[in-house]
Amino acid sequence: MAPVVGIVANPVSARDIRRVVANATSLQIADRANILLRVLAALRACGVRDVLMMPENGGIRAHVERGLMRARGNGASGGQDIYPALHTVSMPVTGTVADTHRATAEMRRAGVSALVVLGGDGTHRAVAAECGTVPIAGISTGTNNAFPEHREPTITGLATGLAVTGRVPPHIAFAANKRIDVSLDSGATGATVTEMALVDVALVTERYIGARALWRTENFRELYVTFADPEVIGMSAIAGLLEPVGRDESGGLMVRLSPNGDGAGDCRRGITTLNAPIAPGMMARVGVTDWRRMPASVAFVPEVTAGSVALDGERELSFSERDRLSLTLRDDAFRTVNVAAVMRHAGQNRLLTGTPVPVAAAF
Amino acid sequence: MAQNPFPLGKDELLKAYRTMRTIREFEERLHVDFAKGDIPGFVHLYAGEEACATGIMMHLNDNDRIASTHRGHGHCIAKGVDVHAMMAEIYGRSTGACRGKGGSMHIADLSKGMMGANGILGAGAPLICGAALAAKVRGDRGVGITFVGDGASNQGTFLESLNLAAVWNLPVVFVVENNGYAESTAMEWAVSCDSYVDRATGFGMPGVTVDGTDFFAVYEAAGEIIRRARDGGGPALLECNMVRFYGHFEGDAQTYRAKGELEAIRASRDCLTILSERVVEAGVIGRDELQAIDREVNALIEDATRAAKAAPLPAPEDLLRDVYVAY
Numbered sequence: 001m002a003p004v005v006g007i008v009a010n011p012v013s014a015r016d017i018r019r020v021v022a023n024a025t026s027l028q029i030a031d032r033a034n035i036l037l038r039v040l041a042a043l044r045a046c047g048v049r050d051v052l053m054m055p056e057n058g059g060i061r062a063h064v065e066r067g068l069m070r071a072r073g074n075g076a077s078g079g080q081d082i083y084p085a086l087h088t089v090s091m092p093v094t095g096t097v098a099d100t101h102r103a104t105a106e107m108r109r110a111g112v113s114a115l116v117v118l119g120g121d122g123t124h125r126a127v128a129a130e131c132g133t134v135p136i137a138g139i140s141t142g143t144n145n146a147f148p149e150h151r152e153p154t155i156t157g158l159a160t161g162l163a164v165t166g167r168v169p170p171h172i173a174f175a176a177n178k179r180i181d182v183s184l185d186s187g188a189t190g191a192t193v194t195e196m197a198l199v200d201v202a203l204v205t206e207r208y209i210g211a212r213a214l215w216r217t218e219n220f221r222e223l224y225v226t227f228a229d230p231e232v233i234g235m236s237a238i239a240g241l242l243e244p245v246g247r248d249e250s251g252g253l254m255v256r257l258s259p260n261g262d263g264a265g266d267c268r269r270g271i272t273t274l275n276a277p278i279a280p281g282m283m284a285r286v287g288v289t290d291w292r293r294m295p296a297s298v299a300f301v302p303e304v305t306a307g308s309v310a311l312d313g314e315r316e317l318s319f320s321e322r323d324r325l326s327l328t329l330r331d332d333a334f335r336t337v338n339v340a341a342v343m344r345h346a347g348q349n350r351l352l353t354g355t356p357v358p359v360a361a362a363f
Numbered sequence: 364m365a366q367n368p369f370p371l372g373k374d375e376l377l378k379a380y381r382t383m384r385t386i387r388e389f390e391e392r393l394h395v396d397f398a399k400g401d402i403p404g405f406v407h408l409y410a411g412e413e414a415c416a417t418g419i420m421m422h423l424n425d426n427d428r429i430a431s432t433h434r435g436h437g438h439c440i441a442k443g444v445d446v447h448a449m450m451a452e453i454y455g456r457s458t459g460a461c462r463g464k465g466g467s468m469h470i471a472d473l474s475k476g477m478m479g480a481n482g483i484l485g486a487g488a489p490l491i492c493g494a495a496l497a498a499k500v501r502g503d504r505g506v507g508i509t510f511v512g513d514g515a516s517n518q519g520t521f522l523e524s525l526n527l528a529a530v531w532n533l534p535v536v537f538v539v540e541n542n543g544y545a546e547s548t549a550m551e552w553a554v555s556c557d558s559y560v561d562r563a564t565g566f567g568m569p570g571v572t573v574d575g576t577d578f579f580a581v582y583e584a585a586g587e588i589i590r591r592a593r594d595g596g597g598p599a600l601l602e603c604n605m606v607r608f609y610g611h612f613e614g615d616a617q618t619y620r621a622k623g624e625l626e627a628i629r630a631s632r633d634c635l636t637i638l639s640e641r642v643v644e645a646g647v648i649g650r651d652e653l654q655a656i657d658r659e660v661n662a663l664i665e666d667a668t669r670a671a672k673a674a675p676l677p678a679p680e681d682l683l684r685d686v687y688v689a690y
Contacts, residue, residue, distance in 0.1 A: 011557065011558070012558075012572065015558065015560050015570075015571065015572040015602075016571060016572070016573075016584075017571050017573075017583070017584045017587055019560070019569040019570065019571055020569050020571055020584075020587050020588050020591055020599055021587050026560055026561070026563075026564040026569065026570065028558075028561045028564060029556070029557035029558055029561055030557075030561075057551050058557050058558065059551075059556075059557025059558070060557075062557075063557075188644075205368065206368060206369075206370070207368025207369070207645055208368065208369055208370070208579045208641060208645075209577065209579065209580070210370070210577070210579040210580050210582070210583040210584075211573060211579075211580050211583040211584045211587075212580070306366070306368065307368065318368075318645075320644075320645065320646070
């Protein structure tokens with residue numbers, strides 16, 4: 001049976017206050033649909049005939065269906081279907097993150113071979129919470145997007161197609177990823193809330209969720225990252241500019257931050273000032289007290305006793321002195337399509353040529 | 364009391380709660396009294412949407428102008444219009460904000476920067492561009508806020524105003540109060556673009572979407588957008604996703620809603636409950652303090668209603684008063 005690929009495209013990513021406090025992008029719905037059409041064409045070229053998509057009322061699916069209809073109508077494909085058949089998960093649409101959770105779980109049960117995700121770090125986190133062992137192929141359509149790599153979506157689609165059709169060995173096609181599990185025991189109710197982050201957990205002093213995004217550096221206190229990449233923006237950039245930690249190495253980094261980000265720092269208390277890109281086009285001074293490696297599978301109890309927990313750059317949970325918070329990094333928590341490795345393998349083995357060609361091309 | 368983790372001091376939090384509670388009680392009272400046939404004309408209630416008006420208006424002063432909609436009671440109260448004068452206006456009494464000749468959809472108070480509720484959909488946007496141009500010319504750092512529903516956002520006046528505000532770099536904030544229904548038509552059937560942020564982007568200004576039932580989300584986003592406008596950063600659009608607890612107008616049977624929809628949003632998306640639970644849970648405000656405000660607000664609305672009913676109707680000779688105003 002030909003593999004089926006699942007698609008989660010979030011219509012509401014990239015809509016927050018960072019469009020005003022910074023110069024974050026506003027990716028229009030029609031552009032998101034256009035990205036999806038590029039992915040679909042690449043998947044079909046690899047032999048994927050069916051895709052299963054999350055329903056949404058934000059307009060992406062309607063634009064995609066119009067694109068499919070036009071492609072069939074204009075005859076450009078010479079009678080060949082250049083796109084896979086588009087199916088939608090049968091479920092009610094709430095317009096919240098619950099849709100992503102439910103659609104991902106349904107697609108996993110339906111046996112999809114991979115999940116192509118359009119969204120920011122938050123969307124990818126919601127998919128990773130439910131995808132189990134199904135690999136994710138991420139496409140950045142959000143704001144900071146440390147998790148999905150920036151790449152032309154056609155290539156992500158090609159790599160996904162090559163991976164799920166078995167033309168690239170799994171040990172090359174798929175990569176293991178880390179995550180940080182957050183556990184919050186409520187002192188008031190006794191209930192435990194568990195959450196996770198793919199890239200970073202930041203503890204900030206604001207005890208309200210509000211506009212969610214993080215940009216007031218004076219409120220930053222502690223930061224835990226799965227990888228510290230100096231090439232990304234957002235909270236992971238802070239860690240990345242102190243001590244890079246790769247996606248593929250075990251463990252992450254823990255950074256203690258202080259409100260004294262302005263000025264030359266406080267030498268007496270050993271505070272360093274770091275100038276970091278914390279949002280698109282937004283360089284900010286961050287006070288750094290110290291940092292150290294965060295080994296996998298070891299529970300960390302933060303020093304901060306009240307505030308909010310920001311997951312992948314967005315405030316999600318608030319906590320008080322009565323609550324107990326702990327964070328644990330997990331290696332090998334979920335899988336992604338290793339696009340770079342797949343495409344390199346495809347090139348080296350001429351997977352997209354019509355007939356086998358010798359390694360040394362004939363002159 | 365615990366340390367205050369919020370972006371507002373305790374007095375400001377209490378003020379926000381009092382404003383939202385006043386709007387809610389005002390609207391609940393009108394809901395009851397309109398059904399009795401006591402009130403002339405149509406009323407469109409703001410109940411359920413209080414966090415939006417309040418979270419935005421907390422950043423404004425009397426020098427800042429707002430232009431409202433047919434659903435304007437909440438904007439009026441949050442902008443500081445006298446509740447007694449509003450109630451009398453809705454009852455059509457001569458003690459009303461417009462001497463009883465405007466009614467629910469025309470309450471105005473220029474001394475508070477409230478340029479009027481407006482029965483014409485999308486009509487507030489050009490008005491606020493004019494007010495913002497005046498503020499810009501005077502250089503007084505005033506800003507203009509206009510409100511529009513998801514339905515009226517399709518009006519030419521609104522779209523032309525987005526363009527005008529962008530090309531003149533006016534200190535305007537366009538607030539789309541998206542309660543999901545243009546009267547009875549769900550947004551996806553009536554709005555060509557899929558997101559209001561896309562629409563703003565098309566006019567060259569930033570757009571932001573927030574949960575309009577979360578006072579802090581509105582307050583925080585509006586604060587940044589208004590500060591930017593004040594500082595000469597230009598116009599922006601703020602979309603507040605919210606819910607209305609009653610029909611488009613009083614008497615609307617709401618057959619366009621799904622079964623159980625209203626009950627669900629009242630249970631899980633009541634902005635007053637969300638705010639009060641947040642501040643009480645944080646230990647900043649005691650529940651008894653909120654209850655004391657509730658009692659005061661109830662007394663205020665009761666008194667405003669009693670006074671409105673007792674006040675005289677406009678006299679026939681008042682018909683020609685205030686038709687023309689000299690500036």
